[in-house]
Amino acid sequence: MNRVELSAQIIERKVLRYTPAGLPALDLVLAHESTVTEAQQDRKVKLDVKAVALGPVAEQLNRTDIGTSLLVTGFLGAPRNGRGVLLHITALTDIV
Template sequence: MNHVNLSARIAEASPLRYTPAGIPVLNLVIEHESEMMEAGVNRQVKLTVRAVAFGVLAEQARVLELGKLFKFTGFLINARTSKSIVFHIQAFE
């Protein structure tokens, strides 16, 4: 199963753009920071990931405040142009 829930802050937001079919797209960079237990030891976790939202969700996300903490839900895929990961956002709160 490829389902991700991530609390993160928006570090960067590109201007809203549109696909050739007219679908709104918003590219983001989001940053997560937390402390997790691993092998019985607390570990500081920092993560920066590219993210994208499409359609109505992209239009709603374009007004989100940079630096504010949000809960994002979505899935991961490989970027079309590289082997890096892109988080596809399906919901946020």
């Protein structure tokens, strides 16, 4: 199974673009900070992750302010250049 759920903030957003099929697409960078337990020890986790959204989710994220806290759901894939990991966002919720 390839499913990711991540609380994060938008720290960078590119210009909304369209795929050859006419779907809106948006490239983003998200920042995440949390504390998790690993081997019975608390560990601080801080990371930035590249992400992409398509369709209505891309349009919604394009209207969302930088710095907004979100809960995103999606899956991991490879970016076009084949290096690293890209989070494909399929759903999101504002964190109040």
